[in-house]
Amino acid sequence: MLPEVPERALTELGRTEGGADTLALLVRDQDTRRLLLLRAVLDAAEAADPAVCPAALTARLREDWALLTEADRAAPADGRASPARARLIYPLTGPWARRCLRGLRGVAPTDSERRELAHDLAYFSAVAAVAAARAGISFTTRLTAREGRLALPSLGVLRTDDRNDTVAEVAHDKGVMTLRRPDAPDVIVHLERGTGAWSAALAWTSAYALPGLLPGAEPMPLDDLDPYRVPPREPDQYALSGPAAPDEAERKRWLQTWSGTAAVLRTGGDHRLTEALELLRCLVPLEMPSGADGRGSCSGTRREAFGALLSSAPATPVAFAATLVHEVQHTKLAALCEMVTLHQADPTARYFAPWRPDSRPYEGLLQGAYAHLALADFFQRRALTTVRDRRESAWAQHARYRAQVGAALPALVGSPDLTVRGRTFVDEMVAAYERMAEHPAPRGHTARARAYVKAVRALWTQRQPPAPPTNR
Structure with missing residues (x-):
């Protein structure tokens, strides 16, 4: 069952805005979906054929989950997410989980696919170890360095001389991690307060973060x-x-x-x-x-x-x-579309999008128009408030983005495939677009932007395949 999205949140997002409650709604829903996705990985491993996921891998996943559960109980007193929760909702844990699910749901995997799945599932052990270390839990475990790299998410990477898989013993106690490998000196990693870690070892590369x-x-x-x-490169994709x-x-x-x-x-x-x-x-x-x-x-x-x-x-x-x-x-609209069905358009239909050389499906047109509408608003506000020597550039960008959105809106508004809530959303986009006319760009910028979109449409039209002949 999809979560309820209040009408106010839908209209705020349609204007490319979003108050604190609306943004918090998107975050809560995405975090919940992530935790369910990770549980689905464990369930899929339990249900998988032993030829896909051997019993030893499943048992290790259970151990990692238990360690994460212990770390999750060590929630900070200031109300922030526990170290375990913070690692599980970290954005890049999502692609890992999706990849694991695809592997676990495979049928008759090749030897290469089985090795890839084993490598992917082993990464969860590193996630659990980092979460436990951040929670202050003392432990000793064994992790696998793949192709000469042992990645400890949010902390850094240990590089080994062996390009093959290498097992390392990892121990943590009181903010210090010790990484031990055969025939190599120990690497001592000191966890810093909050985020980050450092080590004097040349084999260690610390994760890097910008200030808030x-x-x-x-x-x-x-x-x-x-x-x-x-993401992996896909053939014929806009990569x-x-x-x-x-x-x-x-x-x-x-x-x-x-x-x-x-x-x-x-x-x-x-x-x-x-x-x-x-x-x-x-x-x-x-x-x-x-x-x-x-x-x-x-x-x-x-x-x-x-x-x-x-x-x-x-x-x-x-x-x-x-x-x-x-x-x-794109982040906002993708999250909203997980909660609300905005349209039921045929995914094979293609439309003119003045910001891309290729034709786009309805969903792609909606995503692009939404992002460009926000840019038009952003640069109009800058043009109205910024210093004089930057104003002309802001007006030029505003005019270009608004003209592009104006060229896409008729196809979005005219679609019979919009749901009731989708109609509300698109109508708010139109209202935001029309309100920009209260503070128009200088005439020259507007004229050049319209000419640009007209030229792009003409070129796009020339590239379209001829319509099949009709029988009369």
Whole structure:
């Protein structure tokens, strides 16, 4: 049964906004779904054929779950999530769980598929060990370094000289983890208060985090270590660039850009800063797109990784703020669509989307229009409040995004496949679009934006396959 979404929340989200209660509703629902998903992994392992998941793997999963349960009881007195809960709802645990479920539900797996599933399930042991260590529980366990890497989520990665799988003994006591491997010196890892860990060993690479978006906010992981951080490339898909491994100089550039992002977000409305604070849980650095010459960018979100933003290194705080606005809307709408059915459109139907060269299904058109509507609002607010030398750029971007949304809205509004709640949502999008006319962009920017969309539509039309002949 889908959770109830109040009408006020639906209308707020339709305007690309969302008050504290509405954002909290999305977060609670996503966190609940994540815990159910993880329980589903354990249940699927219990039910799987031994040829898919041998009894030893299932028994280890039970042990890991018991350790997580013990860690979950050690909830902090300040009301924050327990260390175990924080690890389970971490965005990148979602892709791992989905991958495990696909493997556990397989039929007649190959030897390669069985090995992959065993590796994936073994990662849960690392998740449980980190949660228990954060909870202050003393333990000793055995973890597997895969292809020379033992990833301990949120802490770091131990690199081994052996490219094959290597078993390491991991012990924790009073904030110190000891990692022991055959024929190698022990690696001592010190857990820092709150987040992070450090070690003097050359074999250890610590996880990295940016400061909180605002003073007092939780640090923001810049996660370049998690093995499940980037989706696999699919043929014929609009793919993200590959994962990046920022060096010290690149991390400084991330820090400089990130440090100015909150102030820029606020110029587009306090709600833009609020939604970023409430919904964003980690950043995943991506490689710069090929051929970008330092001027392009790449970003995205993943439905199975609620709260994660994947992005190439941002050039400026303004550019990164716009990326946040754009991608947070995808996060909001994807979460809402888990709770409410907005439409029942044929997924094979295709529509013109002026921000993409390819045709889009109705769902893709809705997602794109929603994100661009928020960007149009963001840059209009900046144009009305920012200093004069930045105003023209803000007006130009506002005009472009608003023209793109205006070209997409007729197909969204005219669909007979909208549900009653979907009609309410899209009507709010239209109302937000129309309210922008109260403060129009200068005429030149509007004219150029309309000409741009007209040219893009003409090019798109030329690329469409000819209609099949009709029999009369």
